[in-house]
Amino acid sequence: MELFTPWGREEKIALAISGGMDSMVLYNLLNTVYRESYGSLILLHVNHGQRAASVDEAAYIMEMAQQDGRVCEMVVLDIPPGTFSQESAREARYHFFDEMMARHGASMLLTAHHLDDQYETILHAVLTGRHLPGEMGIPAERHMPGYTIVRPMIDIGRAEIAGYARAHDVHYFEDETNSGTDYTRNYIRHRLMPPIRESAHLQAHQLLRVKQDMSDVDDILKARAAAFLAHHEKNIDRHAFNREKRIVRFYILKAWLAQHGDAPRRRHIDAIMDAIWSDISNASFEMDHTRIIISYDRIVKKQGQDEKMEMLQMGGDGIYRFNGYTITSRLDAECYPMTVRTRAEGDRMYIPGVGTKKLSRIFIDNKIPADERGTMPVVVDKNRQIIALGEIYNIMDSKEKNRRLIIEKEFTNGPEK
Numbered sequence: 001m002e003l004f005t006p007w008g009r010e011e012k013i014a015l016a017i018s019g020g021m022d023s024m025v026l027y028n029l030l031n032t033v034y035r036e037s038y039g040s041l042i043l044l045h046v047n048h049g050q051r052a053a054s055v056d057e058a059a060y061i062m063e064m065a066q067q068d069g070r071v072c073e074m075v076v077l078d079i080p081p082g083t084f085s086q087e088s089a090r091e092a093r094y095h096f097f098d099e100m101m102a103r104h105g106a107s108m109l110l111t112a113h114h115l116d117d118q119y120e121t122i123l124h125a126v127l128t129g130r131h132l133p134g135e136m137g138i139p140a141e142r143h144m145p146g147y148t149i150v151r152p153m154i155d156i157g158r159a160e161i162a163g164y165a166r167a168h169d170v171h172y173f174e175d176e177t178n179s180g181t182d183y184t185r186n187y188i189r190h191r192l193m194p195p196i197r198e199s200a201h202l203q204a205h206q207l208l209r210v211k212q213d214m215s216d217v218d219d220i221l222k223a224r225a226a227a228f229l230a231h232h233e234k235n236i237d238r239h240a241f242n243r244e245k246r247i248v249r250f251y252i253l254k255a256w257l258a259q260h261g262d263a264p265r266r267r268h269i270d271a272i273m274d275a276i277w278s279d280i281s282n283a284s285f286e287m288d289h290t291r292i293i294i295s296y297d298r299i300v301k302k303q304g305q306d307e308k309m310e311m312l313q314m315g316g317d318g319i320y321r322f323n324g325y326t327i328t329s330r331l332d333a334e335c336y337p338m339t340v341r342t343r344a345e346g347d348r349m350y351i352p353g354v355g356t357k358k359l360s361r362i363f364i365d366n367k368i369p370a371d372e373r374g375t376m377p378v379v380v381d382k383n384r385q386i387i388a389l390g391e392i393y394n395i396m397d398s399k400e401k402n403r404r405l406i407i408e409k410e411f412t413n414g415p416e417k
Helices: 021-031 054-068 086-104 115-127 158-167 184-198 206-229 238-242 246-258 266-277 359-365
Strands: 012-016 040-047 071-076 108-110 141-144 147-150 235-237 282-286 290-295 298-303 311-314 318-322 325-329 338-341 348-351 355-358 378-380 386-389 405-409
Touching: 012 021, 012 086, 021 040, 021 158, 040 054, 040 086, 054 071, 071 086, 115 184, 115 206, 206 246, 235 238, 238 246, 238 266, 238 298, 246 266, 246 290, 266 282, 266 290, 311 318, 348 359, 348 386, 355 359, 359 386, 386 405
Parallel strands: 012 040, 012 108, 040 071, 108 147
Antiparallel strands: 141 147, 235 298, 282 290, 290 298, 311 338, 318 325, 325 405, 338 378, 348 355, 378 386
């Protein structure tokens, strides 16, 4: 049986050994045929704490390691039975692996994933809608901080592994939970893969071609998203975005959010895309680090929590800042004091040549994004009359050039696109 062996003859490697057939066969190979291919080998065993038989299995592995002169590190995961999940177990398992790899200075962590695991993983990704984005299936190598995960048996089928176990009398343990179909992966293994193998018209190895094709598609879509975002940094033109194919839009949003550490699930990105595609004028979506705001013909990305000012007093000439606006006041002394505040319910403003108009109507008519309406400066004179509303209306603007009220929106990262 030929293994994939990217390690050197002097390297320290580690094997994640569960006690099941696959990992015990791999250990047998490393202990015999491939014994001279590495410098030293340590064993890492995780007891998930969910089965009574796990105690005996761990004891057997420890005794085997001691007889072979191998270092063996073990951990029992402290996950309450009611909260146990495949995801929580994987996270705890790799936390242990990270610690042990660093402690022992091992460069590669070997796992016993094989070709049938590859088929099941690809089929699982296709049938659960996780085929994009990213690498599909199980890579032969995956680089982690400080070490590399290696799958030496990734091109070897389960039948060949079982044949080796019989021929070399490899002792291993059967996990009874693997025979059930409660977990999706087990359902694929026991219900879907057998009929595929039995059919004369279906070929399981074609799943590997799907993996390669999707990997190429992934590269193309990432490049297309990067090219689009090169022209849209803080803001995205909604119409330009919607002209792209849906899968391209998905990659654009995913890459855009990843710039600030957000990695939402596909269903969340789909919800944002559906809102952008719809005729909704304004909508907002909160991520962990980012807020996506849909406002008329643009999509805006904002980071962090902005501190909103509610009121500011202007006692005389000067330059004032209010919620992302710069207000430069050069008026006659009798015009002061003035107040800058955010809008209030029922606010109305006199517009020369038009008459009074509600601020809410002015916002709609000028297509002001919903997220900006609550922060835009409303300037009120000492008689409590609104004399300016952001950059929209300003009845003082008709004054002589050197004596007027100027309101400008600030741009911290250059002009908006």
